[in-house]
Amino acid sequence: ETEVQFWHAFTGRLGDLVKAQVEEFNASQDEYTVVESHKGNYSETLNAGIAAFRAGEQPHILMVFEVGTATMMAAGGAIKPVYEVMEQSGASFDPDAYIGAVKGYYTSTDGQMLSLPFNSSTPVLWVNRDAMEAAGVDPDTDLSTWQKVGETLDALKAGGEECGLVTAWQSWIHLENFSAYHDVPFASQDNGFAGLDTELMLNGPAQVAHLTAMGEWAADGKFIYTGRRNEGGANFRAGECALFTESSAGYAGISSEAEFDFDVRPLPYWEGVGNAPQNTIIGGASLWVMSGHEDAEYKGVGEFLSFLSTSDVQASWHQNTGYLPITAEAGVATREAGFYEQNPGTDIAVIQMTAKEPTANSKGLRLGSFDQIRGIIDEELEAIWAGDKSAQEAMDSAKERGDALLRRFEAANR
Numbered sequence: 001e002t003e004v005q006f007w008h009a010f011t012g013r014l015g016d017l018v019k020a021q022v023e024e025f026n027a028s029q030d031e032y033t034v035v036e037s038h039k040g041n042y043s044e045t046l047n048a049g050i051a052a053f054r055a056g057e058q059p060h061i062l063m064v065f066e067v068g069t070a071t072m073m074a075a076g077g078a079i080k081p082v083y084e085v086m087e088q089s090g091a092s093f094d095p096d097a098y099i100g101a102v103k104g105y106y107t108s109t110d111g112q113m114l115s116l117p118f119n120s121s122t123p124v125l126w127v128n129r130d131a132m133e134a135a136g137v138d139p140d141t142d143l144s145t146w147q148k149v150g151e152t153l154d155a156l157k158a159g160g161e162e163c164g165l166v167t168a169w170q171s172w173i174h175l176e177n178f179s180a181y182h183d184v185p186f187a188s189q190d191n192g193f194a195g196l197d198t199e200l201m202l203n204g205p206a207q208v209a210h211l212t213a214m215g216e217w218a219a220d221g222k223f224i225y226t227g228r229r230n231e232g233g234a235n236f237r238a239g240e241c242a243l244f245t246e247s248s249a250g251y252a253g254i255s256s257e258a259e260f261d262f263d264v265r266p267l268p269y270w271e272g273v274g275n276a277p278q279n280t281i282i283g284g285a286s287l288w289v290m291s292g293h294e295d296a297e298y299k300g301v302g303e304f305l306s307f308l309s310t311s312d313v314q315a316s317w318h319q320n321t322g323y324l325p326i327t328a329e330a331g332v333a334t335r336e337a338g339f340y341e342q343n344p345g346t347d348i349a350v351i352q353m354t355a356k357e358p359t360a361n362s363k364g365l366r367l368g369s370f371d372q373i374r375g376i377i378d379e380e381l382e383a384i385w386a387g388d389k390s391a392q393e394a395m396d397s398a399k400e401r402g403d404a405l406l407r408r409f410e411a412a413n414r
């Protein structure tokens with residue numbers, strides 16, 4: 001059997017679910033064997049793929065988080081665009097079946113799909129209802145705006161809650177999505193979509209006001225900082241925190257581990273700031289096919305990607321994980337099966353991302369070296385939470401340091 005190597009970044013419940021998908025595909029036919037390997041977190045997996053390519057040992061399929069998209073798009077000869085793989089493999093593939101907001105992110109300017117939007121998410125607010133109740137706060141309290149969240153954090157603290165708010169992916173949620181959701185730019189040139197000559201604009205008044213409030217909540221012990229990625233998930237799932245801003249895909253772990261009553265709400269916005277609520281943007285990852293392999297192997301890659309996009313596989317993936325259903329058909333099948341009625345709130349992510357026509361500020365981000373830039377942003381945010389810098393100082397510095405990397409990327413990819 002022809003072997004297809006698939007490198008991904010999933011552990012825990014998500015890792016088990018990917019394994020199950022691969023096993024199902026392998027059992028469904030006898031021409032190809034997909035071999036899945038966990039290569040660390042999203043950044044480690046991206047770096048492992050790049051290093052392997054340089055050594056001529058690249059896998060066929062590499063999971064790359066949304067942050068690495070511009071880097072992969074600029075990687076030219078290292079990748080084989082998905083539309084080409086599908087065309088050549090003859091596997092069934094209908095690019096129009098994918099929902100626009102998801103497809104658009106991974107499509108070239110001339111409308112060709114470059115990578116498969118396998119696991120796409122958007123951030124939401126997770127609520128530990130038992131923790132709210134224990135602190136004497138009505139679990140149905142309106143948490144739609146950050147103004148209301150601020151009041152609730154006061155009430156939670158007064159009721160003895162030691163971790164009012166925790167977050168995953170601070171830059172993604174509190175800066176990148178924050179900017180889109182309030183319809184303010186994160187970077188110039190339509191957040192990088194319109195050209196490589198883009199500069200960060202994350203130090204604007206809306207972002208600074210939000211981070212100032214978060215910094216005050218951190219100083220008061222109402223927002224607890226746990227790490228740059230999804231470390232806070234462990235605290236939330238253990239029942240230690242009341243509110244958790246995290247990916248819709250937090251559902252996979254929360255639904256399988258939480259021993260408390262939880263619900264999910266739209267990401268809060270600041271009433272009166274920008275055009276909030278606009279729409280939130282995509283996160284998660286997509287599957288990139290790497291160049292340098294045999295035709296017969298690409299045929300197997302095409303069959304596997306086609307299998308992953310089938311309505312049944314997508315519908316159950318969406319329902320088990322909280323990732324968006326990447327095809328319209330999988331969304332309809334999920335609704336018709338009564339899943340959203342039985343699991344209220346699980347359709348919030350799709351609605352939040354697609355309810356409004358995206359603006360130039362809310363289509364997403366396309367910035368080179370963005371994994372490294374996120375590292376800079378994380379460092380600067382940590383300085384705010386620690387009380388070492390004001391939000392304005394930290395974001396001015398993030399802009400200056402991040403822009404230097406954007407200039408280098410521009411020079412290398414002109």
Ligand SMILES: O=P(O)(O)OC[C@H](O)CO
Nearest residue numbers: 065121172247249283284
């Ligand atoms: O947890 P995920 O897979 O939804 O990813 C969240 C962020 O997009 C990572 O950059």
